[in-house]
Amino acid sequence: MTVDLAQYEFGPIKKKRHSLYWRASIFLHCLLASRYKQFYAEQSAKYHSSLDYDIIHTLQGNEVILVACDSVYFFDYAIPFLRSLSVFDETTYVHLHLINPSSEVKDSIRKLRIELSTMRISYAIDPLTGLDLPKRLNIYYNCSRFIVADYLLELGARRLLILDVDTIARSSPWRKLEGFEHEGAFSFRPKARKPWHKILAGTVYFENTPRVRVFAKRFATSLLSILARNPNYHIDQIIPFYLLKIGKRDFKGVFGKVPTDLMSLSYETSASLWMAKGREKYESKFQSEIESVNKRHQLDDEPALKEAGGLA
Template sequence: MILQSLWRERRDNPIFLWRLSSIKENVRLSCEAGLCPRLDFAVEGTLPDRNEASPILLACGDEIYFYRFARQLALTMKEHSPSTRFHLHLFEPSALCIADAQMLEARIGKQLSISYETGQRNPYGRPHTVFFAAGRFAIARYLLERNHVPVMVIDIDGRVRRDLTDAFDALKHHDVGVVWRQSQYRPWRTILACAVFLNMTEPARLFAARLAEALRLSLMKQPAYHVDQTTLHYLLHYYSFHHLKLKAANLGLTWCDHQFREGSLIWSAKGKRKADFLRFDTAEADRIVSGTSVRLGGA
């Protein structure tokens, strides 16, 4: 039964040693390669204002997730944390999706910026969740280098529940922040990639560059399994083993709470509970953004 279970979950579970060793090797290469390459793909759309010093909350996804979740995230951000900047990045959106994103951007105001990219760097040649999950960290690195402000990467299927200002301020003395699960011991389970904090410090910028490069190397092999959480695990292990300078915080689940606890900063959909997030109250959305012309139901 155990072997059957492992084989059945093989697409999302890097249990086989060659998968783990490949990710670990890519982390080593990214750390020992000196300066990591700059981004070599085009980002279109609107980007956050370079003249503002406030942190950026970043979420990335494809067109399907834009219609299902991203607009809810933007609307609840406007309601509960109006001073926090939110950047949304879309992978390979259609012309209609770009138009709807621009409409949402206009209604929310300057708090929201939306960019997008074509399939230029997608090694799969088609929409793929593994690329979306891993490719977002190149966007995080891009914003970190471009805007010189802290960036918090979260899952796109979230909903802001509290003002984030004080929570960002509490992280100002750390370089990075991740969601550690101390009860887990498997490399692909120890860290949840639903929230990753990157400060504007030099150690954080180097960490972000190495993370993006290690993920790029893994994506080149078109893996059928997710590599973002395992890469974060091995990169942090590399830093610890080699005693590299890095102040890392444990974010806990408050930035991506899939248990929907009342005191959390952000609720995050997970597994079967994603359906709960699709029951978004259109009347509530209209109250937040009066007169919006953006469709608020499912795609």
């Protein structure tokens, strides 16, 4: 079974807000997810059974970076991100949630597993058949990594760092989280007025603890249930805000603020991760970083790839 993508809309959303009706609906679904353990359980099981996993190195007990992308973003951003992570003197686990990927993507991952010796790359293929999709498909794209995060915790990942794929690593992000006192972290914006601006979802940290597992499950089922109602704006930021508001007692002291030197949207030199949002990903500063990473690896690793049979 395949999905006809022609029936869906892509690109920027002009009306960047949730109406009062949608805010009430989203809050209600978050409340149901918080009160009933079996909320949306059947639909969640259907979603996860539709995914095809390729995990050649166990995630059990390991720190895992999780990103999601389609074929275009895989070649434009995931490859340079993986390459930027590979230069550090440590083994790094990354899980890719691949949305309707081309055969070229899978071929490229095979080559990257050869090229990047310090990386342990796993992935799941999402055929888009396991859920009720919204008309604006990019709304789902932004949610997908948070839907699968709970499952990776079930597989035993010790810690998850859930990121936007349009990111470049300049130092090990896990070093910035050494000694972090909370079980999870979001980029909180308490001064923002609108509930969908109170949290930024570009960088999220989960430790595999009982309370975080509860939150991750509520997050996943809330996303799936609202996606089925065909929302007209992004929901990956408003839902965690409502879940934390509803579960104030359940999650007291669990979530802290993402460390300031972990991720920067303004390309601070002290930050481990440089992340680009919106049009900024196409601008010269970020693109020059991508170009530098790709050139360095093409020069360093092409002989090894040829020797291993990874290049035609």
